[in-house]
Amino acid sequence: MxxxxxxxxxxxxxxxxxxxxxxxxxxxxNLKKVLMAFRNYRVGVHHFAGVSGYGHDDLGRQTLDQVFAEVMGAEAAAVRVQLVSGTHAIACCLFGVLRPGDEMVSVVGAPYDTLEEVIGVRGQGQGSLREFGIDYRQLELTADGTIDWQALKTAIGQRTRLVLIQRSCGYSWRPSLSITDIEKIVQCVKQQNPNTICFVDNCYGEFIEDKEPPTVGADLVAGSLIKNPGGTIVTAGGYIAGKAELVEAATCRLTAPGIGSSGGATFEQNRLLFQGxxxxxxxxxxxxxxxxxxxxxxxxxxxxxxxxxxxxxxxxxxxxxxxxxxxxxxxxxxxxxxxxxxxxxxxxxxxxxxxxxxxxxxxxxxxxxxxxxxxxxxxxxxxxxxxxxxxxxxxxxxxxxxxxxxxx
CATH class of the missing domain: 3.90.1150.60 (Methioning gamme-lyase, C-terminal domain)
Incomplete structure (x- = not known):
C-alpha cells in the first residue's frame, strides 16, 4: 500500500x-489568567534584574513566586533555577514534608520511572525515602488502566501522611488525569483523613485546562520549567506551589532548614522566567x-x-x-x-x-x-x-x- x-x-x-x-x-x-496576575503584581522591567551570591532580597524572584502562585491558584509558590528537573522538585516536596514513620500512598499505580529510586522501589544506598523509614504503598490501576475508585475509598489510614497523584500517564498506557479526576481523588482522601497531604506531580499538565490542581483542593504541586510552564524558552528550573507552609518545607530541602525560600540567586534569568x-x-x-x-x-x-x-x-x-x-x-x-x-x-x-x-x-x-x-x-x-x-x-x-x- x-x-x-x-x-x-x-x-x-x-x-x-x-x-x-x-x-x-x-x-x-489561560493567557488572560496569566496577564491578570502580571497586572495584579505590577510586573515591570525592574523585576528582570537579579542578585548574586546568596540570592537574598531578589525582588524579581519574590514577585515571580507571587505571580506563579496566583496563576496556580495556590497560597504560595517557589520558582527556582536550582531545581534541576521535575523529579528534583518532586523529591524536594517528598523529603520536605515526610518524616520517619510516615506512609506515602501512590493512588495512580506505579510512579514515573525516575521516582522509583527516590522512593526506594529500586536502588539502594543513595538515601531514598525507604532508607529514611518512610513506608510506601501503591493502589494498582484497574484492568482498563483507570483509578480503582472502590479501593481508594478505604485506602487512606491514620499514618498516611501523603498521597502521590501523578497527573500524567508517564511511561504507562493509561489515561492521564483530568482536573475533575484530581478533585475527586482529593475529596475521597480528605474524607478518610483530613490531615493527609494531597500532592500532585503536575508535570506535562500545566495549562491543559483552565484550572490547576490547587484550585480543586490539592495541597502541593510540583513540576519542571523545561516542560509546559517555561514556554519553551526557560533554560532550567522547576517550581513548587501550594499551601504556604508546605512550599516552605519543600524549599528547606532544596536549600537548608532556616533558609528555605529566602535563598537562591536567579543568575539574571528573571526576564526569561517571566516571559516563559x-x-x-x-x-x-x-x-x-x-x-x-x-x-x-x-x-x-x-x-x-x-x-x-x-x-x-x-x-x-x-x-x-x-x-x-x-x-x-x-x-x-x-x-x-x-x-x-x-x-x-x-x-x-x-x-x-x-x-x-x-x-x-x-x-x-x-x-x-x-x-x-x-x-x-x-x-x-x-x-x-x-x-x-x-x-x-x-x-x-x-x-x-x-x-x-x-x-x-
Whole structure:
C-alpha cells in the first residue's frame, strides 16, 4: 500500500479544525489568567534584574513566586533555577514534608520511572525515602488502566501522611488525569483523613485546562520549567506551589532548614522566567494540537494510540504503540531528522540516569531535555510505545510526522 503522507495530514487538519478552535479558546482563558496576575503584581522591567551570591532580597524572584502562585491558584509558590528537573522538585516536596514513620500512598499505580529510586522501589544506598523509614504503598490501576475508585475509598489510614497523584500517564498506557479526576481523588482522601497531604506531580499538565490542581483542593504541586510552564524558552528550573507552609518545607530541602525560600540567586534569568510563563499557554495549545494530529494520523494507519484522536487532552503526551523495537527506533530517527537542533544525529538506545530500561530519544531541542519543545522517546520494552510530547507549533509536528510515517 502506498501512503501519501502529505495528503493524509491535510485530511487530518481539516477533520481537526473544530478541535483546534476549542484549544485556542482555552489558550485565551489561560493567557488572560496569566496577564491578570502580571497586572495584579505590577510586573515591570525592574523585576528582570537579579542578585548574586546568596540570592537574598531578589525582588524579581519574590514577585515571580507571587505571580506563579496566583496563576496556580495556590497560597504560595517557589520558582527556582536550582531545581534541576521535575523529579528534583518532586523529591524536594517528598523529603520536605515526610518524616520517619510516615506512609506515602501512590493512588495512580506505579510512579514515573525516575521516582522509583527516590522512593526506594529500586536502588539502594543513595538515601531514598525507604532508607529514611518512610513506608510506601501503591493502589494498582484497574484492568482498563483507570483509578480503582472502590479501593481508594478505604485506602487512606491514620499514618498516611501523603498521597502521590501523578497527573500524567508517564511511561504507562493509561489515561492521564483530568482536573475533575484530581478533585475527586482529593475529596475521597480528605474524607478518610483530613490531615493527609494531597500532592500532585503536575508535570506535562500545566495549562491543559483552565484550572490547576490547587484550585480543586490539592495541597502541593510540583513540576519542571523545561516542560509546559517555561514556554519553551526557560533554560532550567522547576517550581513548587501550594499551601504556604508546605512550599516552605519543600524549599528547606532544596536549600537548608532556616533558609528555605529566602535563598537562591536567579543568575539574571528573571526576564526569561517571566516571559516563559507569559508564553506558556500558547505553547501548550500548539503542543495539544500536535497530539491530536499525531493520534489522528496513526489511528488511521491502524496503530493503537492513547489518547484517542478526538478525546479531550489531559497532558501534552501522545502515545503510539508501534509494536517493535525497529519501528520505535525508526520513528525517533525521523523526528530527530526534522528537529531544529542536531538533525544530523542518529538516536540509539541507551541507558539514562533514573530509568530502568534503555531509552531511545529524539530531542533536537534548543533547551537540552526540553519536552515543551517537540520530542519523542520510549523505553525499549514491550509493547514498544513511543511517547511524543511538546511542540512550539503544530506545523512543525506535521512536518516531522510526514517523515515518521514514511520511516515506519
Amino acid at each position: 502506498v501512503i501519501n503522507s502529505s495528503e493524509q495530514l491535510q485530511d487530518a487538519v481539516k477533520a481537526l479544525r473544530p478541535i483546534f478552535e476549542e484549544i485556542d479558546i482555552n489558550v485565551k482563558q 510563563l507569559f508564553l506558556a499557554s500558547q505553547m501548550v495549545g500548539e503542543a495539544i494540537k500536535g497530539t491530536h494530529l499525531t493520534a489522528y494520523i496513526f489511528d488511521q494507519l491502524g496503530y493503537p494510540v492513547n489518547p484517542q484522536p478526538m478525546a479531550s487532552r489531559r497532558d501534552v503526551i501522545q502515545a503510539i504503540q508501534l509494536g517493535s523495537p525497529e519501528k520505535l527506533i525508526a520513528f525517533c530517527r525521523a523526528i530527530q531528522q526534522y528537529s531544529p537542533i542536531g538533525s544530523y544525529l542518529d538516536p540509539v538506545p541507551a541507558q539514562m540516569p533514573g530509568y530502568e530500561s534503555q531509552l531511545v530519544m529524539a530531542g533536537g531541542t534548543f533547551i537540552d531535555g526540553s519536552t515543551s519543545e517537540f520530542s519523542a522517546d520510549g523505553p525499549l520494552r514491550e509493547p514498544y510505545i513511543v511517547f511524543c510530547q511538546g511542540g512550539t507549533h503544530w506545523t512543525h509536528v506535521a512536518i516531522a510526522l510526514e517523515a515518521a510515517i514514511e520511516a515506519i
